[in-house]
Amino acid sequence: GQNIDQPTEMTATEGAIVQINCTYQTSGFNGLFWYQQHAGEAPTFLSYNVLDGLEEKGRFSSFLSRSKGYSYLLLKELQMKDSASYLCAVVDSNYQLIWGAGTKLIIKP
């Protein structure tokens, strides 16, 4: 079967750094996405990794290790508006998105 694992919930402090991990077991791999989803809203695209390594985009970075089936999303200089769910999704061999359940990130002042 196909499986995406990420922590259910994490708490961090405003201004700090947080790393959200994602491990996957899928039939094939054609890339990994991170999406942000605020409560009651649709997911919005954050990052896409298809090669190993770190992709940096402003305060957000995403890392991929295909051999380990592992990715993380790193958020720096946390702001209250970063409170949201962060969804990891893998593109499988059929080019379909397999979604994790999401990690709810709570930011405290």
Added chain:
Amino acid sequence: DTGVSQDPRHKITKRGQNVTFRCDPISEHNRLYWYRQTLGQGPEFLTYFQNEAQLEKSRLLSDRFSAERPKGSFSTLEIQRTEQGDSAMYLCASRTLAGDSDTQYFGPGTRLTVL
């Protein structure tokens, strides 16, 4: 605003009624996806279209669900004889086949409540 729109944004219906949702993707996007999402879960794939062709439908999707994209532009998702378990957020996403981007852009969703 990603450029993908959905209508209505909210729908409340009684069990047993039929409902229809509409999605207008980004105009140059070939692929259109429908997902269902319940609280605390990631989106669950329902079906997708490439232009007007429905290429895949989830095995979990019952016969009460049907989707169309007649002209390869907007799409409709119909649920017949709704059940309380159909209550969820229904998300539409689109993407282009041009270039090397697999990014799907989501609409705001339609929240369905079945009483």
